[in-house]
Amino acid sequence: MAFTNDQLERYSRHIILKEIGVKGQKRLLNGSVLVVGAGGLGAPVAEYLAAAGVGKIGIVDADNVDLSNLQRQIIHTTADIGKPKVISAAETMQAINPDVEVKPYQEFLYSGNVMDIVKDYDFVIDGTDNFPAKFLINDACVLTKTAFCHAGVIRFQGQLMTYVPGEGPCYRCVFKDPPPKGAVPTCREAGVIGAMVGVIGSLQAMEAVKYLTGAGELLTGSLLTYDALTNQFRKIKLPKDPDCAVCSDHPTITEPIDYEQAACDFDPKNPLNE
């Protein structure tokens, strides 16, 4: 594959980098990433990966754009309110870079579709806001031997880690099972700063770019946490769990599980559940 002059210009700042170069840019153009969630985290990830020239980008979300999303989900605009998020996101991504193929999935991920969708991609981004989805993505990625980057954000805090098959722990090694219903507030209940999901989402995009190009080190075996109020980043080393239910040598989970959707049943119009 030869670059056109337009491509050389578009990707010049990548190609100039010794760690990326021509090879790295070709890997990006031939690479594929699935972004689960076209929300706060998914927005910067999808925009940066489209801009970077990742050849095929899948984006999964069943929701429509809502006015309350726009404070942080910068891939959508006021004119997109009411539109399916994946359509709005795909339009922005194609406008940024017509070179890339965007595949929208306007559906919820669940045990019945997750394996089929995940298996078509080199790398997966967890940009979801609830624990059932996070465990579902983890298990599907472990079972299909697909690398992925987990992230979570709440209020002024965020975290991320990367799973690569055969290297370091998976999300379940660290977090075992979803917390009990109601034990942890969702960001709808707890609030979140828009720039927070921008910081953490951008770090996830960086992980995807590094995974595809082979540049540098990934957050495998490490959880990176960020506290915006104190400006502290911490990198916490995490071991693999030899008895992990999904990624150990003797797994008890051999297919994806649908946990009860506990987190996002909060109705903002009826906050006291009356």
Place this chain on the structure above:
Amino acid sequence: MADINLDQIENRADITDVVCPVTFVKAKVALEELEPGDLIAIHMNDGEPVQNVPRSIKEEGHQILKLIDNEDGTYDLIVRRGEDDA
């Protein structure tokens, strides 16, 4: 080194149709397609390209053998491709 003749060099890259930083990018792409040790003549304009591109190529680990002034506002830079280290 000084006796290398432009006619002896088969590999060519023309970067006169682009501007900075694509000049270097185009030269870099051409170099990456060669095998280590291969020679290439890179055709470039006077001014910014001839001031910056040879230095950037050198920093990438390639060897500059000769800069030929064509006396028409263009130059040909003869480069020996360095080893892969990435």
